[in-house]
Amino acid sequence: MDAILSVMAQNLVSPIILSFALGLLAAVARSSLSVPEAAAKALSIYLLFAIGFKGGASVAAHGLDWTLGFALIAGLALSLVIPVIAFALLRGLTRLSAVDAAAVAGHYGSISIVTFVSATAILTSRAIGHEGYMVAVAAAMEAPAIVAALWLAARSGTGVKMDWELWREVLLNGSIVLLVGAFVIGAITGERGLAEIESFIVSPFKGVLCLFLLDMGLVAGRGLKQARGVLSGGAVVFAVLMPLVGAALALPVGMVLGLSAGGVALFMTLAASASYIAVPAAMRVALPEANPSIYLTLSLGVTFPFNLALGIPLYVTVAERLSGG
Amino acid sequence: MDAILSVMAQNLVSPIILSFALGLLAAVARSSLSVPEAAAKALSIYLLFAIGFKGGASVAAHGLDWTLGFALIAGLALSLVIPVIAFALLRGLTRLSAVDAAAVAGHYGSISIVTFVSATAILTSRAIGHEGYMVAVAAAMEAPAIVAALWLAARSGTGVKMDWELWREVLLNGSIVLLVGAFVIGAITGERGLAEIESFIVSPFKGVLCLFLLDMGLVAGRGLKQARGVLSGGAVVFAVLMPLVGAALALPVGMVLGLSAGGVALFMTLAASASYIAVPAAMRVALPEANPSIYLTLSLGVTFPFNLALGIPLYVTVAERLSGG
Amino acid sequence: MDAILSVMAQNLVSPIILSFALGLLAAVARSSLSVPEAAAKALSIYLLFAIGFKGGASVAAHGLDWTLGFALIAGLALSLVIPVIAFALLRGLTRLSAVDAAAVAGHYGSISIVTFVSATAILTSRAIGHEGYMVAVAAAMEAPAIVAALWLAARSGTGVKMDWELWREVLLNGSIVLLVGAFVIGAITGERGLAEIESFIVSPFKGVLCLFLLDMGLVAGRGLKQARGVLSGGAVVFAVLMPLVGAALALPVGMVLGLSAGGVALFMTLAASASYIAVPAAMRVALPEANPSIYLTLSLGVTFPFNLALGIPLYVTVAERLSGG
Amino acid sequence: MQTHKAKRVEIIIEAPLERRLTDAITAADVSGFTILPVRGGSGRSGRWSREGQVSTAGGMVAVVCIIRPERLDTLLEAAFSVVERHIGVVSVTDCEVLRAERF
Amino acid sequence: MQTHKAKRVEIIIEAPLERRLTDAITAADVSGFTILPVRGGSGRSGRWSREGQVSTAGGMVAVVCIIRPERLDTLLEAAFSVVERHIGVVSVTDCEVLRAERF
Amino acid sequence: MQTHKAKRVEIIIEAPLERRLTDAITAADVSGFTILPVRGGSGRSGRWSREGQVSTAGGMVAVVCIIRPERLDTLLEAAFSVVERHIGVVSVTDCEVLRAERF
Numbered sequence A, B, C: 001m002d003a004i005l006s007v008m009a010q011n012l013v014s015p016i017i018l019s020f021a022l023g024l025l026a027a028v029a030r031s032s033l034s035v036p037e038a039a040a041k042a043l044s045i046y047l048l049f050a051i052g053f054k055g056g057a058s059v060a061a062h063g064l065d066w067t068l069g070f071a072l073i074a075g076l077a078l079s080l081v082i083p084v085i086a087f088a089l090l091r092g093l094t095r096l097s098a099v100d101a102a103a104v105a106g107h108y109g110s111i112s113i114v115t116f117v118s119a120t121a122i123l124t125s126r127a128i129g130h131e132g133y134m135v136a137v138a139a140a141m142e143a144p145a146i147v148a149a150l151w152l153a154a155r156s157g158t159g160v161k162m163d164w165e166l167w168r169e170v171l172l173n174g175s176i177v178l179l180v181g182a183f184v185i186g187a188i189t190g191e192r193g194l195a196e197i198e199s200f201i202v203s204p205f206k207g208v209l210c211l212f213l214l215d216m217g218l219v220a221g222r223g224l225k226q227a228r229g230v231l232s233g234g235a236v237v238f239a240v241l242m243p244l245v246g247a248a249l250a251l252p253v254g255m256v257l258g259l260s261a262g263g264v265a266l267f268m269t270l271a272a273s274a275s276y277i278a279v280p281a282a283m284r285v286a287l288p289e290a291n292p293s294i295y296l297t298l299s300l301g302v303t304f305p306f307n308l309a310l311g312i313p314l315y316v317t318v319a320e321r322l323s324g325g
Numbered sequence D, E, F: 001m002q003t004h005k006a007k008r009v010e011i012i013i014e015a016p017l018e019r020r021l022t023d024a025i026t027a028a029d030v031s032g033f034t035i036l037p038v039r040g041g042s043g044r045s046g047r048w049s050r051e052g053q054v055s056t057a058g059g060m061v062a063v064v065c066i067i068r069p070e071r072l073d074t075l076l077e078a079a080f081s082v083v084e085r086h087i088g089v090v091s092v093t094d095c096e097v098l099r100a101e102r103f
């Protein structure tokens, strides 16, 4: 317990968390501080490219085994199951309409790549290794939850159009393509490729992450101010509870798969995190009736900072204790 | 004297100065070279974050003492006094209207963070130490001069609206919040935090500064071309004289405060520099009658390059001789 | 032959090439992946500044000799001659109108700086030295081909307005000014200047190049999809043949000039590459009747990837064998 | 100079639907359109801004389409089929154009 | 398709006043507006461009507001209270909108 | 509020011609104009987008110019002299402006 608390306390004073907090405070205080849209997109391209490439290079170095296949399947399964649990929880804890609840549920089945990236940063700084292919698992878990959400909405009577065009958009959305593409490039070029661009994608990585989190704090803060009134207490409870539920589901699965301690922690983080880039865009197309303030605020305004500040250190410590030892 | 000249000559051939000169020349020659707005803003976010963080980390390493408090007060006082002197000088040297003179005066009481950053870069390359908290002094000197300017304008009969909204805008403008926020993050996370993001905010710093100065040269050049005709000889004399007056005021204050040689040089630089980001925006809101070409051109087109090329090396050499030696 | 193939094979699995391929595939699959315009421009500013500066610093280190002057003249001559050959080839191989053929020819006389940059990256990774002033030759070869193209068009009866304003635009376009300006700054500040900003312009260079090539792949892919139907087989043959013709012309010239093996390879690369930034813009102004899909697709969609994947390794190996070896 | 009557249609629509809208417009055989970026706005669903955003959700684009009067209804129907269930504003203004042969 | 008469108000105003303007519009109970970025321009105070600019000073934004005709005067007064002392252009065009219930 | 009749001219033109167009407009003594960025579009020469582009070729800008009715022809002639051989759309809308003395 003490160990967990000390890891958490230490985590709370990292530049990463504090940068997010700075953005959040600045937005709430209505400061004019803002990151241009193009710069935020550029930062996210950098992060996706770097994390994908490093994952691929690590696979090239350590080799692949069957676990990757099983981990992908387990990830897919989790991201289909979690929305169902989330939906039930939401209907119990809040008065959200079925459509709103389905939309929110879809976000929690999917993943947040920055939460994943922050977890890898913490693992790196604590020198805990992890499977490079977890990046591929992250990519695999982005989209399936959308299907689950649309199924939940359809069951509740909302006409949903999951046409081929939407499938293409979801499966080939920019972040999946870049993440998987960079992973493949890393896997092909391996350690030699990594050496060539190391001083671009490895050394400055954490600093870039700080700026991106500053921006996410600004966006989250603006969203929270905007959404006051829309959010009930029950919804907020959900947004804190659900990541723990997701992580608790992922923990035994990760251990059964035989992942390393770091791998289990990342798997828990993926299950615990909620999408705020790809799924919202898909929901605007397929479930326009769902209120975006609700899902964006819960995902980006509550769950993301919860995972960043408390969740990840918790998952890492638990995973270390139980699996890696 | 020789020493000063040699420092200046050496400074003139630094990549930083030459990048500014390149931008200036390109703009004057009407080249299509331009930096996108989003990129310029991203560069300025990087610089503010890096300089604030490094200041905070240095405070964490060396500890705080009473001098910080006194330096803050001295900075505030200077930024209230300088506009009054500037106003008097302008009324003597030029035929500017009272409103225009008040607006210009406000810019000179405030500070230019890039001038400050360039001075720290010169100190670093000459291995002269300075107090990390000078960053906080810089932040404290951003806003007060606006009050002085509005008071000067009001005295001359221009109805000025300094409402609460404007106060908030000025005190919580993006650059102050980011600078102070990064300073606090640096102070909290200390040397450990700095180590984590060093290869992002320390090593590439000077290169980023070059690109930002290239952009500033472009903007200054465009402004100068645009403002031909608006500027009198007297105004240009003012823009070269005023930084020297400001620096001369700051020199004894810095020495009495007991700042290190580098600290005195930075204090002089702050007093000598003129705002071109925060104050112009505030003036457009509060003193729309004042002609923006005048204050922007004097500040960015004359005083900034003067400080960059001649002022800073002068202040550094003088401060080293008199205080640190 | 084996050596060439092995260099080519090795080149094909470099992060640089694969990043381009990723972008191309993503665009063809209609992924939403995209780089913001401002970010793409910022990347190109970085690359031009870095490559120019390094060239200048290398000249400062190794000194200048008469070869530079001769290389500049030879570059100018080549970029006037190549369009004429290209025009003849196009008229033979395709049914393009004279105006379209003239416009395309102009692109091939000019150069692509990213092709040049990629070639230097390959030279660096294979530890082959080259003359720093080749950057200046690259700059000199940007514009003259435009004149040749307009002359070819005028000869075929298309009224062309090559007014003074267009001259200014072409000669002072952003990329030439930045490349030459950074070259001069590098030459003035020399090794000392380079040391100051090395960790910005040298170490992360290759990684930045990857992201820029990712973007170029996206743009090229979009262009190719758009231009299906416009392009005949003959035009595609031209776009693969012409770089070989250009390189074959440059090879003896470079050897007669006494360039190093790396220098000859770069000279061949310049002659082989086709512009896709400066010349298209000039053509839109001066030859609006020419169809931009044709020249953009040939240059960016066919010749650029050909040079990147096959051309450069070929030129490098040939140059090494014949001149330096 | 000689000008010709036309309609200027401005469709402000959620960014994730941009491709669907332009595909629908193209399918309706409209001669051309231009897409302007939008920085922010406000409506019944609250205030929004593109600043610092990565997702296309929570953003709008403005599609401007100049069209012959007799083609207006076709365009509006195509646009409406996409905007229908979604957030968005469609406005039509009378205008005059140079070079009518282009529309 | 059925359309309804409305007014399209376009306010081009200095960027530092953006929040003041949108606050005033909102206070006047206007149903919605959209903000477009502006890249540059020219007027009596000379030529300007956003290129490479960091400060909001020396920039403009365009606020577009589609409104029922009977609400026009309220909006213009709200806008004028902000634009009055400042640089800015306010223009009003007749237009037709789909889905009038939204305005 | 009191408003005055004016014309709103919108010129969508290839980006490489921006300076030529604004120079021509300025030479025609037009009181002011505003330049809006354009993200993409479609026309007879196909679909285009600014995304990831470095070259100004393959991009358009929108120049908006509000002008007194009696000055319209001068402006259109100036604009036409530049647009003539090039891709571009020129449209004119009737509008009302506040503060007519500014135009």
Ligand SMILES: Nc1ncnc2c1ncn2[C@@H]1O[C@H](COP(=O)(O)O)[C@@H](O)[C@H]1O
Pocket (backbone or CB within 6 Å): D012, D040, D041, D042, D043, D044, D045, D046, D047, D048, D060, D087, D088, D089, E031, E032, E033, E034, E035, E064, E065, E066, E067, E103
């Ligand atoms: N009356 C209006 N005039 C201009 N833009 C509007 C108007 N109403 C809505 N919008 C735009 O459409 C978006 C969504 O509107 P709403 O569905 O009312 O929230 C707003 O955020 C604005 O960008």
Ligand SMILES: Nc1ncnc2c1ncn2[C@@H]1O[C@H](COP(=O)(O)O)[C@@H](O)[C@H]1O
Pocket (backbone or CB within 6 Å): E012, E040, E041, E042, E043, E044, E045, E046, E047, E048, E060, E087, E088, E089, F031, F032, F033, F034, F035, F064, F065, F066, F067, F103
């Ligand atoms: N007649 C006009 N049409 C369009 N925009 C204008 C007009 N007049 C002024 N503007 C815009 O408003 C800004 C300030 O105008 P001014 O106050 O005349 O300098 C200009 O830079 C333009 O962006």
Ligand SMILES: Nc1ncnc2c1ncn2[C@@H]1O[C@H](COP(=O)(O)O)[C@@H](O)[C@H]1O
Pocket (backbone or CB within 6 Å): D031, D032, D033, D034, D035, D064, D065, D066, D067, D103, F012, F040, F041, F042, F043, F044, F045, F046, F047, F048, F060, F087, F088, F089
């Ligand atoms: N009818 C139209 N309405 C709006 N924009 C248009 C129209 N026609 C053309 N454009 C714009 O002008 C560009 C060039 O048109 P075009 O010459 O037809 O290819 C297009 O890509 C659009 O951005």
Ligand code: NA
Pocket (backbone or CB within 6 Å): A082, A107, A108, A109, A110, A111, A112, A246, A270, A271, A272, A273, A274, A275
């Ligand atoms: Na999840």
Ligand code: NA
Pocket (backbone or CB within 6 Å): B082, B107, B108, B109, B110, B111, B112, B246, B270, B271, B272, B273, B274, B275
């Ligand atoms: Na000052």
Ligand code: NA
Pocket (backbone or CB within 6 Å): C082, C107, C108, C109, C110, C111, C112, C246, C270, C271, C272, C273, C274, C275
């Ligand atoms: Na060439």
